[in-house]
Amino acid sequence: MANVLQGVGAATALSATKSIDSRKFHLPSRRSLSERKGSFLVVRSDGRRIQGSRARRAEQLITSAVATKADSSAASTASKPGHELLLFEALREGLEEEMDRDPHVCVMGEDVGHYGGSYKVTRGLADKYGDLRVLDTPIAENSFTGMGIGAAMTGLRPIVEGMNMGFLLLAFNQISNNCGMLHYTSGGQFKIPIVIRGPGGVGRQLGAEHSQRLESYFQSIPGIQMVACSTPYNAKGLMKAAIRSENPVILFEHVLLYNLKERIPDEEYICSLEEAEMVRPGEHVTILTYSRMRYHVMQAAKTLVNKGYDPEVIDIRSLKPFDLYTIGNSVKKTHRVLIVEECMRTGGIGASLTAAITENFHDYLDAPVVCLSSQDVPTPYAGTLEEWTVVQPAQIVTAVEKLCQ
């Protein structure tokens, strides 16, 4: 452990004061951990790691924890703490740990049991816990969400999986009228500790109906919390936190991020449901993003750094409520905000975030808040058209340049 502290103190300027406290490595104080992780272990959806001086320095931080020699990839893989896994495996790990910890946790959804889930998040769980605790449901989203709510009110902690987030539109009645409301209308007598999760967002030519961004439709419902995961680390942490939360939580995953690989700690940890993640601190502009767009932003950040800009990238993670504390501090520092999202322009998360920032931090802004979102069109099937509906790194670079003039 002592090696670590020295290594950290000597090598880095970016995460200086916070990292020295060793407690922060383990406790759910995610800021320092996520700072480090975010800055060097960002893996793009196509698998390439971001090369850069910052990245290499951060790698030295990890290896010096265990090995005293300089890192060679073979040795470092073996001696690095933590274990490597893909995002869907991280979700499964979080789920499994919680199911081990609390016998009330159960999963229900289409094809989650014996098939293991359409994205393999629940693979093997039915064999381990039985097919009552990992329940295959008939195709009736409104009803199995209702079932989950009834089970939650009687003491279970169900996790309802929508095979694709878009299918949960069928469950809107139960989510809005009952899930969000019953704790309130019953005067606090009945609580609903349910987690509703599933993959959403624009994939690779999945068609309009399978490319819905439900966070924009759900954000108005009172009584629910919404979080979006983007890395294996925060996927596992958010999954665990969502299960432990007494409120109904909707966890948004992204279809294209399931195969991200990252090394995560062996020790148990959870991520706070209401905190944003500082991906890359900077001085010139605050870029707020979440889920898959984080990777487009980080790719743009690389270009921007080469052009001499210093963007601060924050993965907001908590879509409802917004972490205005972290966001506010960033705005006060940089005075310029760019929001990059996958939602559509009208009524999306970006729209609400723009309103919240303008209302609360107007005096700190040197320029109007810029929001890059998808167009207000159903997602086309054709690959080229689909690419144009999603915000690309080049657009982000242009927007930052314009914002920083």
Place this chain on the structure above:
Amino acid sequence: MALCMRKSAKVINHLNSNMGLVGMINLLSPWRSALFHHQEFSVTAPVAQTLGNPDADSSIKATHFSSRRFKSTKTDKQLNSLNDADDNKVYWEAHHPRILDFPGGKVRFTPEMRFISESPEERTRCYRILNDGGQLIMGSNVIQVSEELAVKMYTDMIILQTMDTLFYEAQRQGRISFYLTTIGEEAINIATAAALTIDDCVFPQYREPGVLLWRGFTLQEFANQCFGNKADYGKGRQMPIHYGSNKHNYFTVSSTIATQIPHAVGAAYSLKMDRKRACAVTFFGDGGTSEGDFHAALNFAAVMEAPVIFICRNNGWAISTPTSDQFRSDGVVVRGRAYGVRSIRVDGNDALAMYSAVQVAREMAISEHRPILIEALTYRVGHHSTSDDSTKYRPANEIEWWKLARDPVSRFRKWIESNGWWSSEAESDFRSSVREQLLHAIQVAEKVEKPPVADMFTDVYDFPPSNLHEQEKLLKETIRRHPQDYPSDVPS
């Protein structure tokens, strides 16, 4: 197909010599239906080919078989017993399947094209043990009801009637904003509750306050909810009659129709996982059975083998929609079989029948882990709610008739009076006492303070987040600045 037709003519000619005209007529019908229905044809076609082909080894034997086959459907067994050679048997079996394993199980084929009728010849019979005069019907198998239980059931029905009268009047006087009566359905409410235990989770629609009453909810607690005052368990957040009490295992009423049905299935799933000797019970009306949630919930419950009792109060009306416009099936009970759910139709105005049926259903649900559907036939004597005037869509004399001649409460009273457990003095004493108590409760509830403004923001989440804190501060600020624009009896 044409080829086979020619062969079939040969067949008919061939067989003609063996059978009389009657045989011919019997022959023709499967062929005719086969013309229109391809599938039938595929079963019988091989027969024709075998017959038409003189070179087939089994042709002579096949002829024998085929003649018997056309005569009756019992030929299968006869065919097998007649066929000695195993080769021929295997050949026959392979080319003339009688049963096939489709996904979902074995199904027998039939050459007869028969559609299942959309309505049964006779409607499902209704279980009833107390006639209109309050006498036990001969031959009924009744679960014993003690005097104590019977009197409690009856007195609770009186309380329910009194509540309906006084709260309805209170709404008309403008003291509460809304009310919904249970007139005509008292037996369903009370008898069902009497047959359940406190461990059974109840998911009501909105016309079942009697269940809560039976479990011990006091008149004051009812009044508090209707007035939405500080003592209301719902903290004034819901409309009147949207009762809920976790200590009575009665889940808060949600205005949306039929959403509670899958909730009940989820609760049953939870009870099953915990191995509790209890079930979930949910109520809904005839209109609620049209909602998608009803169908999916029944389906789920059957697939999951969940211990849940679905009780449909088929009272003939969904606001102004009569059941003839709601569904065309034989009521709700037949839908149970469609989903693989055991079901029964009961006279909802017969308290003893309801009590027996629910008790047995509960036992079945818990010990066999299965859902049960109970359709309770009844009539909605009152209006849908205080926002409705049902004389607009149904004749007043129909309402009157059901109110007087088919009243479940008086029917039960006749029965307990005949047992010597009740009298008219007891009746008038009890009624006036309840009326007095309820009037008092209403007066008290009216005077109790309303919930404070802070209660508007609590329980949205377990702990209020920052945005709600902000909004609460803003609201209190606004009220402080413009007190004349806000109600004065709401404490801050």
